[in-house]
Amino acid sequence: MDKRFAAVRGMHDVLPADMPLWHWLEACTRRVMGAYGYAEIRTPIVEKTALFARSIGAVTDIVEKEMYAFEDRSGEHLALRPENTAGCVRAGLQHGLLHNQIQRIWYSGPMFRHEKPQQGRYRQFYQIGAEVFGLDNPGVEAELILLAARLWRELGINHLVSLQLNTLGTLAERQVYRTQLINYLEQHRHALDADSQRRLTRNPLRVLDSKNPNTQQIVAAAPKLIDCLSTASREHFERVQYLLSENQLAFSINDQLVRGLDYYSHTVFEWLTDHLGAQSAVCGGGRYDDLVEQLGGRATPAAGWALGMERLLELLKLGTSTPPAQGIDLYIACLDAEAEAYCSRLAEQLRTAAPACSIVLHQGPGGLKQQLRRADRLGVRWTVIVGESELASQQLVLKPMRAQGEQRTLSALEIGALLSTGLP
Numbered sequence: 001m002d003k004r005f006a007a008v009r010g011m012h013d014v015l016p017a018d019m020p021l022w023h024w025l026e027a028c029t030r031r032v033m034g035a036y037g038y039a040e041i042r043t044p045i046v047e048k049t050a051l052f053a054r055s056i057g058a059v060t061d062i063v064e065k066e067m068y069a070f071e072d073r074s075g076e077h078l079a080l081r082p083e084n085t086a087g088c089v090r091a092g093l094q095h096g097l098l099h100n101q102i103q104r105i106w107y108s109g110p111m112f113r114h115e116k117p118q119q120g121r122y123r124q125f126y127q128i129g130a131e132v133f134g135l136d137n138p139g140v141e142a143e144l145i146l147l148a149a150r151l152w153r154e155l156g157i158n159h160l161v162s163l164q165l166n167t168l169g170t171l172a173e174r175q176v177y178r179t180q181l182i183n184y185l186e187q188h189r190h191a192l193d194a195d196s197q198r199r200l201t202r203n204p205l206r207v208l209d210s211k212n213p214n215t216q217q218i219v220a221a222a223p224k225l226i227d228c229l230s231t232a233s234r235e236h237f238e239r240v241q242y243l244l245s246e247n248q249l250a251f252s253i254n255d256q257l258v259r260g261l262d263y264y265s266h267t268v269f270e271w272l273t274d275h276l277g278a279q280s281a282v283c284g285g286g287r288y289d290d291l292v293e294q295l296g297g298r299a300t301p302a303a304g305w306a307l308g309m310e311r312l313l314e315l316l317k318l319g320t321s322t323p324p325a326q327g328i329d330l331y332i333a334c335l336d337a338e339a340e341a342y343c344s345r346l347a348e349q350l351r352t353a354a355p356a357c358s359i360v361l362h363q364g365p366g367g368l369k370q371q372l373r374r375a376d377r378l379g380v381r382w383t384v385i386v387g388e389s390e391l392a393s394q395q396l397v398l399k400p401m402r403a404q405g406e407q408r409t410l411s412a413l414e415i416g417a418l419l420s421t422g423l424p
């Protein structure tokens with residue numbers, strides 16, 4: 001092809017051959033979300049840039065370096081959504097879903113971040129997310145985490161991921177800690193990496209999860225946020241851990257886990273894997289009790305998470321479950337131009353009789369051998385062959401391809417009945 005028209009760097013196609021795995025993930029998600037009483041929401045891919053700057057935080061990588069922000073033809077400052085928590089809060093506020101109400105919602109869809117593309121890191125990627133509004137008890141974080149854990153189990157990947165937890169306390173507690181941390185980091189400023197030096201005064205908590213080994217060494221001896229937390233905040237975090245333990249869910253505490261978005265308070269968590277190289281974060285989230293108010297609503301507690309679908313799909317390939325077989329059930333081979341109209345009617349009749357089956361009608365010229373080869377390439381399970389003699393006798397040959405069973409000669413009605421009860 002002409003390279004000038006190639007896909008945008010970091011944005012990928014999901015081809016038909018990849019779809020069974022995507023559908024499986026989507027179907028499991030829909031089922032598990034339903035099992036916990038979460039309702040789906042769909043919000044626009046484009047929102048006002050200010051929404052993301054205000055919610056994710058002006059001094060974050062996402063807002064500073066990664067947003068697809070632009071001015072539209074009427075001069076509005078818009079951005080492709082880098083995540084969807086902000087969009088959910090915006091939609092909740094705009095439609096009066098949040099005040100004095102409890103909402104459990106979920107979404108899936110594309111997000112956009114102008115990061116350096118590499119394996120498992122894209123500029124357009126898909127997330128599935130869950131958000132809960134209106135509940136401030138630690139049971140909510142436990143519920144959200146258990147929901148994700150159930151998804152991992154259903155998908156056969158629970159042995160490939162591990163859960164890390166931390167608490168960030170309240171805004172006021174973080175402010176006290178912030179001062180302590182800045183004082184400490186200032187003493188080691190010269191030894192910090194350039195990014196951390198830049199963040200030191202603007203967003204010092206982000207220094208805590210720097211990947212730079214020198215910075216990590218300094219951070220290891222830094223004051224701990226947990227020491228600035230009130231009894232209530234500690235108890236909240238302990239209760240989350242207690243509820244997870246009561247459900248036999250394993251986790252570890254990582255006191256350097258601060259997440260890349262600024263809206264969190266209290267519990268934060270991440271599911272990590274060792275199986276995807278550098279991109280180890282599969283799912284992340286936490287409580288964000290201040291965000292609704294920051295976006296102009298009344299104070300409303302909230303919590304949620306989002307998972308990266310591409311990363312999860314890579315894990316599915318290593319997991320213990322396989323997606324249910326998809327594919328074409330029946331191929332109608334048409335050997336005679338005279339039979340074309342009959343075959344077309346037959347295909348419609350069979351689709352009516354067996355709506356759950358997938359039926360492909362041969363189109364265009366081709367002898368029996370060629371048609372069977374085409375059917376084989378599609379991975380069909382059965383073929384019906386219609387030629388001159390079948391047309392005359394109205395008795396059709398049903399031939400197993402990938403399916404187990406004998407070749408049979410049947411009427412169209414009989415084939416419809418067989419298909420509707422599920423051919424082997």
Ligand code: HAM
Nearest residue numbers: 083085121122125281282283284285304305306307308
């Ligand atoms: P996040 O940690 O920024 O959180 O993203 C969640 C997940 O999206 C990550 O764990 C990762 O699997 C995936 N992801 C992020 N960036 C990329 C990328 N460039 N390519 C591929 N996958 C990626 C959030 O977005 C929050 N909104 C989560 C949340 C919901 N917190 C509360 N509610």
